Amino acid sequence: MVSKLQTPLTVTAYKSDVHNDWCPGCGDFGILQAIQQSCAELALPPWETMVFAGIGCSGKVFNYMASHGVHTLHGRVLPFAVGAKIANPDLEVVAVGGDGDGYGIGAGHFVHAGRRNVDMAYIVMTNEVYGLTKGQASPTLGRGQQTKSLPLPNTNDAIQPLALALSSGYTWIGRSYAFDGRHLKEMIKKAIEHKGMALLDVLQPCPTFNDLHTAEWFNKKIKVEGGASMVSRIFNLNEAGHDGAVKDPTNLDEVAEKQKKAFEMAHYHGDRIPVGVFYEIKLPTYVERMQAQAPMLKKYSPVRIPYEDASHLPTTDLSKTYEEFLF
Amino acid sequence: MKVVNEVNWMIGGPQGTGVDSSANLFSQACASAGLWVFGKREYHSNIKGKHSYFQVRVSDKPIHSHVDDVHILATFEDSTARLHAHEVVKGGALIYDPTKITLDDLNLKSGVITLPIDFNSVIRHVAEVTGMEYGTLSLMKNTIAVAASMALLRMDISNMEETLARMYTGRKAKLVAPNVAASKKAYEAVDALPDEMHDQFPYHLEPQKNTPKRLLINGAQANSLGKLKAGCRYQTYYPISPATDESNFLESHPEYGIAVVQCEDEIAAIDMALGAATTGVRASTATSGPGFCLMAEGLGWGGMNEVPIVLFDYQRGGPSTGLPTRHEQGDLMFAAFGGHGEYPRLVMAPATINDHFHLAFESFNYADKFQTPVIILNDKFLTHSLETIPPFKENNLVVDRGRLATQPELEAAIADGKGFPRFRPDPKTILSPRPYPGQEGSPYWMTGDEHDDYGHITENPENRRKMHEKRMAKYRLMLEQIPEDRQFSLNGDPNAEITLICWGSTFGVLEDALPILKEKGISANFLHLRMLHPFPISAEKILKKAKKLVIVENNWGTQLGHLIRMSTGIFIPNQIVKYTGRPMSLNEILESVEKIHKKQVAPEVDPLTGQSIEKVVLTYGL
Numbered sequence: 034m035v036s037k038l039q040t041p042l043t044v045t046a047y048k049s050d051v052h053n054d055w056c057p058g059c060g061d062f063g064i065l066q067a068i069q070q071s072c073a074e075l076a077l078p079p080w081e082t083m084v085f086a087g088i089g090c091s092g093k094v095f096n097y098m099a100s101h102g103v104h105t106l107h108g109r110v111l112p113f114a115v116g117a118k119i120a121n122p123d124l125e126v127v128a129v130g131g132d133g134d135g136y137g138i139g140a141g142h143f144v145h146a147g148r149r150n151v152d153m154a155y156i157v158m159t160n161e162v163y164g165l166t167k168g169q170a171s172p173t174l175g176r177g178q179q180t181k182s183l184p185l186p187n188t189n190d191a192i193q194p195l196a197l198a199l200s201s202g203y204t205w206i207g208r209s210y211a212f213d214g215r216h217l218k219e220m221i222k223k224a225i226e227h228k229g230m231a232l233l234d235v236l237q238p239c240p241t242f243n244d245l246h247t248a249e250w251f252n253k254k255i256k257v258e259g260g261a262s263m264v265s266r267i268f269n270l271n272e273a274g275h276d277g278a279v280k281d282p283t284n285l286d287e288v289a290e291k292q293k294k295a296f297e298m299a300h301y302h303g304d305r306i307p308v309g310v311f312y313e314i315k316l317p318t319y320v321e322r323m324q325a326q327a328p329m330l331k332k333y334s335p336v337r338i339p340y341e342d343a344s345h346l347p348t349t350d351l352s353k354t355y356e357e358f359l360f
Numbered sequence: 361m362k363v364v365n366e367v368n369w370m371i372g373g374p375q376g377t378g379v380d381s382s383a384n385l386f387s388q389a390c391a392s393a394g395l396w397v398f399g400k401r402e403y404h405s406n407i408k409g410k411h412s413y414f415q416v417r418v419s420d421k422p423i424h425s426h427v428d429d430v431h432i433l434a435t436f437e438d439s440t441a442r443l444h445a446h447e448v449v450k451g452g453a454l455i456y457d458p459t460k461i462t463l464d465d466l467n468l469k470s471g472v473i474t475l476p477i478d479f480n481s482v483i484r485h486v487a488e489v490t491g492m493e494y495g496t497l498s499l500m501k502n503t504i505a506v507a508a509s510m511a512l513l514r515m516d517i518s519n520m521e522e523t524l525a526r527m528y529t530g531r532k533a534k535l536v537a538p539n540v541a542a543s544k545k546a547y548e549a550v551d552a553l554p555d556e557m558h559d560q561f562p563y564h565l566e567p568q569k570n571t572p573k574r575l576l577i578n579g580a581q582a583n584s585l586g587k588l589k590a591g592c593r594y595q596t597y598y599p600i601s602p603a604t605d606e607s608n609f610l611e612s613h614p615e616y617g618i619a620v621v622q623c624e625d626e627i628a629a630i631d632m633a634l635g636a637a638t639t640g641v642r643a644s645t646a647t648s649g650p651g652f653c654l655m656a657e658g659l660g661w662g663g664m665n666e667v668p669i670v671l672f673d674y675q676r677g678g679p680s681t682g683l684p685t686r687h688e689q690g691d692l693m694f695a696a697f698g699g700h701g702e703y704p705r706l707v708m709a710p711a712t713i714n715d716h717f718h719l720a721f722e723s724f725n726y727a728d729k730f731q732t733p734v735i736i737l738n739d740k741f742l743t744h745s746l747e748t749i750p751p752f753k754e755n756n757l758v759v760d761r762g763r764l765a766t767q768p769e770l771e772a773a774i775a776d777g778k779g780f781p782r783f784r785p786d787p788k789t790i791l792s793p794r795p796y797p798g799q800e801g802s803p804y805w806m807t808g809d810e811h812d813d814y815g816h817i818t819e820n821p822e823n824r825r826k827m828h829e830k831r832m833a834k835y836r837l838m839l840e841q842i843p844e845d846r847q848f849s850l851n852g853d854p855n856a857e858i859t860l861i862c863w864g865s866t867f868g869v870l871e872d873a874l875p876i877l878k879e880k881g882i883s884a885n886f887l888h889l890r891m892l893h894p895f896p897i898s899a900e901k902i903l904k905k906a907k908k909l910v911i912v913e914n915n916w917g918t919q920l921g922h923l924i925r926m927s928t929g930i931f932i933p934n935q936i937v938k939y940t941g942r943p944m945s946l947n948e949i950l951e952s953v954e955k956i957h958k959k960q961v962a963p964e965v966d967p968l969t970g971q972s973i974e975k976v977v978l979t980y981g982l
Contacts, residue, residue: 049779049805051816080802085635088808096805096816099779101797103638104807104817105631106661112628116635116643117797119619120594124639124797145624329617336641336796338617340591341759347589347721354585354613355751358575360391 035125041076044069049099055090058248060211060237064158065094067214068127071221072100077125085114087130087139089165091158094129108139111146111155115319118151121336122320127225132159132234133171136194140172143194146230147201149319154224154231157194158211160239161246168242181244194234195299195311199292204229206277206295206312210267211237212248216308223310229318236267236306255304270298270307279314288314363562365395365420367513369432370447371505372413372440375406382434382502383414384746385527386509389519390418391576391748394568398868399746400426400943402982405601405684411439413982416746420568424712424747424868428947428980431563434509436479436501441466443982448472453561455508473561475512475553477546479504486541500542507543511550513565514558517543575749579716579742579865580605583672585752586720587644588616591759592670594636594643595620596629601684602740603648603674626651630658630671637667638806640796642724644670649678649691656699659733663703663831665806665815666783666792668727668734668762672720675739677941686941687741689864689914695735696893696923704834706730706842707893709737711867713747719890721757726842728762730834731791737892739914741943742865765793770801780804784813785830790837835894847896852885858957859906860886861932863920866912866944873949880950882957886912889920895927903930910934910956914943917968925969934961935975942981952976 047069055061072082082100086092088107095102105113114128135143135157146155161174168182172192179186198206205227209220217235224231238248254263271277275298279291295312317325324331329338340349369386373379380401387397396419403412415430417423430447433440433454438461441454448454450471456463458476468474479501487494503524510520521540528535575582584606587595595618597607611620619636623629629645637643647655652673662669675691677683682690695707706726710719719736727734765780773780773795780795782804795802805815810827812818839847850859852874860870870886877884887902903909903924911921911932916939921932936952938944955961961974 049816078800080800081798083638083797095807099803101803102805102815103635104805104809105635106657106808109627109631109658112623112631113635113638116594116596116621116632116637117639119621119632120636120641120643121639121798141624142628145628323619327614327617327619329615330619333617335593335617335619335636336639338591338593340593340642345759347591347754347757347759349589349591349616351585351589353615354588355575358577358581359573359751360388360576360748 035123036078036081038076038078042073042079044073047072047079047099049097049102051096053097055093056241058238058240059090060160060239061090061094061158063211063214063217064156064235064237065097067217067221068094068129068156069098070218071225075222075225081123082125082127083114083117085110085117085126085128087134089131089134089163091129091131091134108134108137109142110134111139111142114153115146115149115151118153119320119323119335122152122334125225126153128153128155130157131171132157132161132173132194133163136172136192144197144201147198147203150202150204150229150316152228152230152318152320154221154227154233156221156224156233156235158235158237159194160237160243162239162242164239164242178245181242193299194232196296198232199295199299199312202230203232204314204316205231205310207232207310208234208236208308210251210308211235212251213267213308216269227313229316257304264305266304267306267308269309270311271309273307275307275309275311277310277312282314282316361562362564364564364566365418367418367431367563367565368415368427368429369418369434369509370413370415370430370444371434371502372411372444373435373437373502374409374439375403375412376408378499378502379412379414381527382506383416385503385520385523386506387416387576387746388523388527389510389515390416390565391574392523393515393519393565394571395420395565396422397576397746397748398423398426400741401744402942403685411443413440413444418565420566423872425872425946426943428945432509432512434505436505451562453512455505473557475508475550477504477508477549482542482545485545486538489541490538492538497538497542500539503539504542504546507546508550511547512561513563515565516567517547519567573751575751576746577713577749578744578746579710579713579738580674580744581609582713582716583710583720583738584609586717587724588613588618589754589757590642590721590724592642592644592724593618594633594641596623596633596645597647598623598626598629598651600648600651602676602743603646603651603672605743606646606672606674626654627658630655634658634662634667634669637669638797644672646672646674648674648676650681652691652694653698659705660699660701660703661808662733663705664808666731666831668724668731670723670727670734670736672736672738674743675737683941685740687739687914687943688939688941689737689739689919691737692863692892692919692923695737702828702832704730704732704831705893706732706734706838706891707737708734708891709864710742711864711888711890713742713745714749714752715890716742717752722846725760726838729760729841730838731762731794732831732834737864739865763789763791763793765795765799765802769793770795770799774801779814781813782815783811783827785826790830790833838894839897842891844898847891848887848889848899850885850887850902853883854885856883856885856907858882858884858908858910858953859902860884860910860912860953861889861920861924862886862912863889863892866914869944869946869949870912872946873953876950877953880954882953884953892920892923895923897927900928903928908934910936910953912936912944912949914938931969931971933971933973935973936978937975938978940979940981944978945980948978948980952978
């Protein structure tokens with residue numbers, strides 16, 4: 034069980050003293066701030082919290098947190114984070130990465146993390162470009178689009194991460210926007226508190242390399258077809274009536290219906306962008322599944338199984354297994 | 361002339377027809393009769409149909425290698441007889457099905473006894489007495505072949521009945537009765553043959569009385585047990601031959617609580633194990649060549665972040681997919697140097713099946729002690745070879761978790777408020793204390809980027825030098841702190857005329873070869889390197905003192921030979937190599953050492969060094 038502090042700490046307690054070198058106006062600032070606020074409001078002990086990050090601009094989040102911060106390898110944030118959480122489920126594990134990191138080079142791990150339903154949050158910072166390598170197209174940039182540093186328009190189609198997460202078995206799927214601090218923080222808290230694998234895709238501008246989808250673009254009021262007045266581009270789908278939470282996971286009709294609706298919302302087309310909780314279901318976590326097969330793991334998590342005594346002599350008794358081989 | 365307790369038995373057949381279980385049955389029956397067993401398994405990368413075979417050598421003395429001469433070839437279809445008949449020695453026997461093959465088609469030596477068995481009629485008999493359906497009993501052909509062999513070897517059938525009862529339990533318990541009935545019928549038929557026929561076959565097995573209990577075990581199993589004993593409780597893997605056997609074994613023992621996680625690929629496998637290791641659990645992964653290549657980047661991260669992790673590489677024939685189910689010692693150079701940049705890693709290889717247990721245990725201590733990746737080079741040969749060995753000696757085992765954070769250090773980090781100085785080098789020991797997440801005061805940062813004492817990224821050149829030198833100094837610590845007798849051993853007469861040099865699984869065949877070479881008047885000893893990287897430089901004195909060096913390796917280019925030259929400047933022109941995917945037999949070693957001794961090897965130019973070498977290339981085995 035992840036523990037909570039009796040006396041919550043202020044948000045400052047989750048900030049390291051490392052100088053932040055993101056470009057001015059970067060969406061990463063909003064996301065980092067919201068993660069730190071969420072940790073404070075959830076009263077997470079920093080020494081029991083591990084923030085794993087991928088590689089890229091987003092990866093630097095690890096160093097700005099005053100919890101355990103782990104900067105992994107490009108695309109590999111999920112295997113590292115999953116490994117830690119299974120080994121010690123008492124830790125609060127949060128994975129953070131960019132869209133190139135998670136949906137590009139790490140796409141295989143992204144899919145399989147859904148199948149396992151490890152109890153953790155994965156926050157993906159989606160800005161449609163590989164910023165740190167100077168703005169190449171990421172897997173979320175649409176075909177034909179040409180951001181600042183692309184010599185030619187993008188030849189690939191974009192993937193739809195929320196739909197991919199849905200097909201892969203993620204049990205909580207949401208989207209937010211980097212500069213809507215209040216919504217983002219609430220969504221991060223929900224993703225962390227969800228018991229199972231949560232994907233929070235966070236849209237963000239890259240002020241240096243993405244000149245198509247800028248903060249102004251996201252904030253622009255637009256007129257939709259048939260509509261009388263101007264509306265904001267980003268809208269909260271839950272406020273608009275979408276309830277993605279499965280009430281009874283054993284009711285397969287309900288599950289199918291909710292998945293269908295979430296899939297439709299993930300592929301929402303037109304000029305507006307829905308944010309909010311797309312889908313949510315309670316299913317046994319990976320650790321619970323393992324515990325059902327190995328009762329020892331109910332008693333101890335892998336990191337706590339005793340195997341040596343006070344004088345460091347090994348205590349694992351193999352004699353029953355030796356019987357299989359003794360002649 | 362009677363030859364007692366020196367038998368090499370071979371069974372073969374298409375994969376999926378129970379060749380493996382029959383070899384297990386034969387081995388277990390011999391082991392329970394107090395005899396020593398060494399069994400070698402050969403099979404294709406295929407599920408059903410292609411040819412596989414298993415040879416089991418039995419003796420009343422400990423044995424650690426296989427031989428080429430076959431004394432009994434047990435077959436129940438045509439392909440095995442066709443492929444292996446020529447290997448049966450004069451005086452040996454062929455068990456065959458006369459309805460499947462005519463002897464004229466076989467390349468048999470003269471003087472081989474041929475024993476026809478109508479397998480189908482035995483099965484028909486079993487169907488009658490047990491009331492079972494004929495079609496469901498066809499897999500029993502191999503049991504019949506084993507029973508016929510037992511009768512020929514004059515072994516009591518009771519050993520076999522007990523073994524069958526032990527082999528088939530639970531859902532398979534219903535197989536005991538028909539198998540016992542089949543083996544009895546076959547045994548009686550052979551037993552009833554006239555004495556003159558039995559007298560022609562000189563190879564007999566005699567049960568040994570009052571022998572202590574021994575383990576009949578293969579390398580993968582011994583390795584797994586060593587890991588469990590060491591406290592390894594986190595194992596990741598992606599299915600690959602021949603490494604998967606280890607993970608399967610661990611997963612089939614949930615009572616120890618080891619979390620065995622099947623990953624989406626080997627990249628995830630190494631990274632997940634690393635993530636787990638950061639929490640303090642003893643973690644490892646097991647793989648084979650292609651998977652090992654995928655793990656190169658993750659290992660470098662482990663080196664950079666000083667994470668204790670053990671990687672077991674079950675070597676197989678390479679490169680690429682290579683020979684997926686065959687043997688090779690081809691990954692040494694990659695284990696020692698694979699990856700970008702420089703980081704310290706410890707590379708070791710177990711010598712014997714017994715050593716699999718001990719080295720697996722130790723490897724976790726070394727990983728914790730030096731806080732860096734440890735790579736253990738297993739190989740297909742011993743992974744799947746069955747051997748009788750005395751029970752593992754557990755009394756000297758001690759767990760060493762290395763330098764862990766102390767309570768005062770954690771409190772100092774809390775007071776300091778800057779995080780835990782996880783990477784600050786200790787002025788004396790170099791190594792830094794390691795806290796576990798969850799301990800108050802533990803937070804620090806990990807990154808593959810160069811970093812300072814706390815794990816913060818910095819590209820400062822002075823810090824780079826400090827940290828790089830700290831990490832690379834671990835090589836010196838390994839050489840100083842790993843006991844010399846765990847680094848290498850010189851076996852046999854220290855003043856011998858010829859010094860054979862080997863690593864990993866060729867230990868057994870050289871151990872068996874020494875006394876026979878001595879009988880032939882060839883004075884030889886052998887240097888076995890368990891530790892391969894960093895190179896155990898104190899072995900240099902043995903190399904320098906040796907009169908004639910011969911390197912023995914299961915690869916083309918003598919990878920250890922190159923490491924020796926790199927580390928000591930000593931070039932070894934006399935080489936015995938094999939790269940057919942098959943391990944070296946005792947016969948091959950004896951013949952090739954004799955050839956070198958008699959200076960019968962033609963010199964050639966080594967393209968890698970331009971030096972003149974004398975290379976014996978071994979080729980025996982299907």
